[in-house]
Amino acid sequence: MSAIEAVRMALAALGANWLRSALTMLGMVIGVTAVIATFAIGVGAQVAIGKVIANLGSNVLMVWPGNANIGGTRGPSGASGRLSERDADALRRELDGALVVAPTVSGNVQAVNGNLNWQTRVNGVTNDLFIARDWEIADGRIFSEQEERRGGKVVILGETVADQLFGDTDPIGAVIRLQRVPFEVVGVMRPKGQTMFGQDQDDVMFVPLDAARLRLVGRFRSRPDQVDMITIKARSAEVLSQVEEEARSALDRRYPQAETGEAYNLRNMTQIVEAQTSAARTLSRLLGVVATIALVVGGIGIMNIMLVSVTERTREIGLRMAVGARRRDIRRQFLVEAVMLALLGGTIGIILGAAVSIVVASLTGWPLVIAPEVIAIAFGFSATIGVFFGWYPATKAARLDPIEALRYE
């Protein structure tokens, strides 16, 4: 008997009692669903952390102005608008553990090259930002010292902006207009891809800090040393929390009073993401326990129903033995049935698990991780459970005495 025939025979036997078979599979379905979801959530969280770190740069702290609280009315975060370049200078002086301190401003501009134009975000930065965010130039160069100091009219384009304004032509050395002011393109950034929230990180461009404040973003004209954000990169992960503490005390000293609400927000981005994902990891571990229990219960369910099936089909077994089936033929018949039960349950579980993973991924914004290895492992696991829990009933069937079995009522 070929393997395909054995499988077809097993499926026919299971189909004859389809409701019973379906109920028996339930444990396997829940177990495998949990396995797939466990993995998807666990790894998804892991990948999410990695992505955030890759997006923001590693060992990075971010400081932005606090929310204003004027006469009891709390404004949005950043509304107090009090963070200045002097704060950045002070942090640079006081934080021994900081590799770079990078103040930035940002706004939206219309960029024009000939008859092509593109609405995008412009960031006024120093070269330090590229270090802080572990972001390299793909083509061209970063700002010169003089351009940084004097707010030179030079721009470094994100990949998307370069594509939109130049297509296939080389943008380096070209002059584009930002708010009617001509800027020379000196570099193009290495593409970074999307954030985990689907934002295109390459749809951006960088100009020297002062160029942005003086020529592009209007709101800085009255307070030319104001900045929107300061990014601090610690020298290593070990000193990150120390740097965080020092930064807090330095900023507290600079903004001692709190009657207008918080003066600043300081966030350790990696920490925040890690806190979020640790909850996910707990959930993942819990699901792992559920998976284990469900798989064991599912396996026992299979064993139970196979024992019932062997008893019900004692006469069939007797007949098959009488017409020449060997003990191993009988064992194989019932083993294949048990494995098919487990595999069908496992397959449904894989589909449900994938659905759960998709829902979780869309709720959390984490990347969807359904690795083929995991599906293969879940499949292998199901088959193993089928063999393990099917062995005893199949052996019991194979050991029946044909004379007794034929007479069984």
Place this chain on the structure above:
Amino acid sequence: MSAPPVVAVEGVSKIYSTGDVEVRALDGVGFTIERGAFVAIMGPSGSGKSTLMNLIGCLDRPSHGRLLIDGTDISALSSDALATIRRRTIGFVFQTFHLLPRLTAVDNVAMPLSYTGAPVGERRKRATALLAAVGLDDRARHFPPQLSGGQKQRVAIARALVADPAMVLADEPTGALDTRTGREILALLQSLNAKGRTIVVVTHDEEVARHAGRILRFRDGRLVGDETIEAPLDAAERLRGENPRKEAAE
């Protein structure tokens, strides 16, 4: 005749032990069944005929003595080796048919061949041919519950023949059938015998046994009679004889 007898029983005993009690179901039995014979094994219940049938059918091994089936001594074979002998040598027909209810008639007939390694198409072809031979070509796709008792037993006989066995071993083949249908089955067995097939029928019914060419009688585990029937009943002829009456009744 140079070919070995299909069955050679030499001083065979079968002893069952239940606790301290020993039951001698068969006690020093000896006989042979030649190729092409039609033999009835008779005896009341407890006579040992069921035990003998299990032994001849290679479902069990004797406690003492030698038992040769188609020339092979089965006394010391493993259960898997016995299974192989059953598959090649013996076609079983049971009182209660023993058809698998979820297989069609043709699949029931082909079922034993699934243990031979023959390709599916070939098995089905052979099963279809045998169903035609027992007069059921139009019932091949029917399931057992859709068949009458006589039709079921015909399917079972086709199944018994599918592996081309040396012997058809029928245990009360007419026991669950009415007289007329029973005669039809006996006529079928007789026609198979006429074509050279060895038939062994185990029965307690004297009239059924009278269709055989030889009757072996058992009592209390011993062979008590070995009778050759000079003029066996002809089931087909008796059916023809009662046909007009039956048709009138229908």
